[in-house]
Amino acid sequence: MADVPEIRIGTAERERALDTLTRHFSDGRLTVTEFDERSGRIAAATTRGQLEQVFVDLPSPTPTATPATTDDADDTDDSLGWRNTVMAVIPFVALALFFLVPIDNSWLFFLLIPATAAILFGAGGKRRDGKRRGR
Incomplete structure (x- = not known):
């Protein structure tokens, strides 16, 4: 079922996609214009395939840095x-x-x-x- 691009998405999927796009923007992969255009496409997306099209030319995002743990x-x-x-x-x-x-x-x-x-x-x-x- 995850391979079906026509499956409808909800607000949670759009928010996760926007978070991922923001990570790409903060990593310097997107200009402000590209970020604005792609975030508009994410907001208007209704299917999983439309979301996937936003990220076609982008690599998987870098993992967020985790805080250093101490033994204290x-x-x-x-x-x-x-x-x-x-x-x-x-x-x-x-x-x-x-x-x-x-x-x-x-x-x-x-x-x-x-x-x-x-x-x-x-x-x-x-x-x-x-x-x-x-x-």
């Missing part, structure tokens, strides 16, 4: 999730302490916000050269 477990998105959650809650904790704890200078509770940020997101055990301490 503390920099993963999973470990930052709880830290971000704590930072979202800390202003409310400071506000509650401000109103509920009857002490002079209760405004100092708001210093919990930057202090918590420094503790959670500070140096994180890294030296300036990017290596972990104590390993």
